[in-house]
Amino acid sequence: MSRIKRNCLLICMVIICFGIVFSLTKLRDFKTKEEVHYEIYDRLALGADPKTGMESITTNDFEIDESFESHLPIVVIECDDEIPNAYHYDTQAERFVLRDGVEPYVSGQISVINNDNCINRLSDSPEISSNMRIKYRGNSSLVYAKHQYRINLTDEEGNASEEDMLGMGKETDWILNISMIDSTLIRNYMVYSICHNMSDYTPDVRFCEVVLKNEAGFQYEGVYLLMEVVEQGKDRVDIKEYSGKKDYSSYLVRRDRYDEEGLMLDTYATKNELCYGYLDLRYPKSDKLNDKIVNYITDDLSQIEKVIFSDKEREFLKYPSYIDEDSFVDYFLINEFFANYDAGNNSTFMYKDVRGKLSIGPVWDYDNIADNMGEYLLDPSVISFHGQPWFNKLVQSESFCKKLEKRYAQLRKQYFSDEYINTFIDDTTKYLGNAQKRDWSRWSEYYTSDRFKLIEDSDGIVIDRNYNDYENIVQRLKDVLNTHGEYIPAELERITLECRYKDAYRTHAGYAILFLILFFSSIIIGRRKI
Numbered sequence: 232m233s234r235i236k237r238n239c240l241l242i243c244m245v246i247i248c249f250g251i252v253f254s255l256t257k258l259r260d261f262k263t264k265e266e267v268h269y270e271i272y273d274r275l276a277l278g279a280d281p282k283t284g285m286e287s288i289t290t291n292d293f294e295i296d297e298s299f300e301s302h303l304p305i306v307v308i309e310c311d312d313e314i315p316n317a318y319h320y321d322t323q324a325e326r327f328v329l330r331d332g333v334e335p336y337v338s339g340q341i342s343v344i345n346n347d348n349c350i351n352r353l354s355d356s357p358e359i360s361s362n363m364r365i366k367y368r369g370n371s372s373l374v375y376a377k378h379q380y381r382i383n384l385t386d387e388e389g390n391a392s393e394e395d396m397l398g399m400g401k402e403t404d405w406i407l408n409i410s411m412i413d414s415t416l417i418r419n420y421m422v423y424s425i426c427h428n429m430s431d432y433t434p435d436v437r438f439c440e441v442v443l444k445n446e447a448g449f450q451y452e453g454v455y456l457l458m459e460v461v462e463q464g465k466d467r468v469d470i471k472e473y474s475g476k477k478d479y480s481s482y483l484v485r486r487d488r489y490d491e492e493g494l495m496l497d498t499y500a501t502k503n504e505l506c507y508g509y510l511d512l513r514y515p516k517s518d519k520l521n522d523k524i525v526n527y528i529t530d531d532l533s534q535i536e537k538v539i540f541s542d543k544e545r546e547f548l549k550y551p552s553y554i555d556e557d558s559f560v561d562y563f564l565i566n567e568f569f570a571n572y573d574a575g576n577n578s579t580f581m582y583k584d585v586r587g588k589l590s591i592g593p594v595w596d597y598d599n600i601a602d603n604m605g606e607y608l609l610d611p612s613v614i615s616f617h618g619q620p621w622f623n624k625l626v627q628s629e630s631f632c633k634k635l636e637k638r639y640a641q642l643r644k645q646y647f648s649d650e651y652i653n654t655f656i657d658d659t660t661k662y663l664g665n666a667q668k669r670d671w672s673r674w675s676e677y678y679t680s681d682r683f684k685l686i687e688d689s690d691g692i693v694i695d696r697n698y699n700d701y702e703n704i705v706q707r708l709k710d711v712l713n714t715h716g717e718y719i720p721a722e723l724e725r726i727t728l729e730c731r732y733k734d735a736y737r738t739h740a741g742y743a744i745l746f747l748i749l750f751f752s753s754i755i756i757g758r759r760k761i
Contacts, residue, residue: 269424270437271662274302279349281664287672293451297354301440303666304358304397305351306407306457308380309444310339314366318373326488327370335366338389341382343439343457345397353442353449359394362387370488370577372410372598377453377674380407381460399435399459400466407441408456410598412605414678415705416454416667417659422569422597423458425646425655429561432468432582432593434459440666453670454663461485461580461593463514468593470584473515478523479585483514484532486579486620494525499533505540506620507576514582535589539624544732548628558590559625560634567616568639568647569600570609570715575619601711608686608694611715614722632727639723649713660705671701678704 283302288295299305317335318327329335342357361384367373368381382405386392393401408419419436426433436459441452463470463483470481486508489495493511500506512520512528535554541547550556566574578596583589602609617626625631645651660667671678683696698704 271659274349275662277347277349279303279662281662281666283350284665284669286665286668288451288669289672293673294447295353295442295449295451297449298352299442299449299451300350300352301666302349302664303351303454304343304345304437304439304457305353306439306441306455307342307344307353307357307444307449308339308365308407308441309341310337310365312337314378316373317366320374324489327373329491336364336383337366338385339363339365341365341384343396359396361385361392361394362389368406369410372412375411376677377409377411379409381405382407396457397437397439399437399457400464402459402462402464402466404460404462406456406458406460407439408436408458409454411674411677412603412682413598414671414701415660415708416663416670417656417705418600418603418708419456419458419597420659421655422565422571422594422600426565426594428646429642430565430592430594431558431590432461434461434467434593434595438663438666440669451669451673453673454666461513461595468514468580468582470514470582473519473524475519479527480515480524481582481584481587482512482528482531483580483582484510484528485513486510486575486581487577494520496525496529496532498529498536500536500540500620503540505536508620510581513580531583532589539621547624548732550625550628551630553588555588555590556631556634558592559622560631560638562591562594563616563622563635564639564642564647565594566619567614567719568642568716569597569712570602570611571597571600572615572619573599575616575622579620601708601715602696605682606684608688608696609711609715610689611711612689612718612722614719614726617726626726627731629727629730629733632723632730636720636723636727639719643716643720647716649716652712652716653709656705656709660701667701 279302281302284300314337315333315335317330317333319330320326321328339362341359341361341363343359344351344353344355345358346355363385364383366381368379369375372379384392384394384403384405391403393403395401396405409416410419413419420438423433423436427435436456439455439457441455443450443452459467461468461483463472463481468483470483473480484496486506489509490511493513494517495501495509496512498510501509510532512525515524535550538546538550538553562574566572573596574594579591580593580595581589581591602611616622626635639647679697679699681697685693685695688694696707698707
């Protein structure tokens with residue numbers, strides 16, 4: 232064989248290899264992380280006994296003494312002053328806003344009792360003690376009797392201080408989260424735990440019981456989740472730290488309602504009223520910003536929005552060059568499977584590392600999932616997340632829709648299977664044990680009030696979703712997820728058929744043409760040399 236023929240053959244082999252590698256890349260499976268060993272199983276292995284402690288709190292004002300014990304960590308909060316109701320509902324803005332001249336934080340102390348043998352008593356020495364600043368947190372949950380808390384750890388001089396709370400990494404900002412509308416106590420815990428298997432930077436969460444300390448003694452508050460805040464950091468959203476020396480930066484934003492305490496970005500979609508809500512810049516923080524950085528982030532997001540909202544096919548189909556498509560696929564499916572239709576509009580985070588693509592996440596706020604909205608009845612036979620901001624455009628792409636179908640088929644065999652979901656719920660409720668009973672003895676009047684409206688389903692049957700016992704409420708959670716999960720594949724196939732741009736063939740055809748051009752070019756070049 233002549234040298235020229237050998238070169239032509241080599242060129243052809245390179246082209247073929249390139250095509251194979253490209254095809255494998257385009258058709259690659261989504262990443263599935265190494266399965267997380269959930270914290271509840273670790274604690275059970277250490278000897279945690281769900282039957283530890285009393286089953287109910289029956290004293291006046293739910294007072295307890297130092298003999299109180301739990302298999303869960305105990306978080307003790309002591310405030311120097313009463314936490315103010317610093318936010319009020321603005322009917323015109325349809326949201327809660329900070330009252331003029333009111334400081335929402337007060338100073339105090341926080342202690343965490345967490346013994347190695349998982350038997351924790353109020354009389355025990357705490358694992359962690361710290362000064363803090365604390366306020367009530369949430370939006371609609373601000374009006375609930377069982378408050379949620381935002382906590383900033385401080386030293387004796389009032390400066391920010393870091394602690395590793397229950398093995399979640401050293402940080403300053405923490406949340407004590409629970410929602411009175413979730414009487415199962417497990418919705419947020421379940422989603423965050425499962426999403427650790429598939430979604431980057433999902434916040435860590437730990438069950439605990441919260442006790443308020445005051446002059447009269449101790450008051451039992453109930454079961455909570457001590458959890459991470461979504462923010463930049465080594466143990467949080469691990470994007471490159473902003474140095475202040477460059478005109479560009481990594482960034483973290485959140486889509487939500489307008490927030491006077493935040494920094495709302497005036498991006499392309501906001502200016503043209505193409506999206507719900509506002510993008511709030513969460514990192515870099517405002518005390519480190521200058522106009523150049525704000526403009527850089529605004530322009531960067533605007534460029535992405537111009538592509539996603541473009542009516543020109545060629546321009547729109549550039550979107551994979553700007554966003555981490557896998558993260559958007561997983562975010563869609565997580566929120567659709569758990570029927571969380573607040574996501575996409577509110578509490579929706581996105582982040583971008585320097586020179587990287589824009590990713591959506593971490594996931595956040597799941598107390599409303601699985602038909603837990605009092606005013607509305609979920610129809611489990613339909614899907615709705617394709618109507619959320621950005622996703623209503625992304626589902627125009629056949630490629631994106633097919634990725635949704637393929638990824639869901641994977642997840643339905645794993646973390647979204649009926650067996651996996653039912654086992655996870657059963658194991659978690661069993662783990663809560665007497666702590667759940669104590670919490671219900673404190674708040675059952677609220678949990679069993681007729682919060683859900685009686686609504687007719689698609690068959691005209693009036694559905695009563697109000698239950699008076701924990702077991703039926705938990706069973707209903709399983710039933711909703713199992714039923715909705717069964718209907719999702721057909722619905723995903725439907726939106727694929729209805730998509731605007733049938734781009735899968737176009738992409739492969741383009742590379743086939745490139746292959747042919749290179750192939751025949753190599754032959755022509757070879758013959759000319761002959």
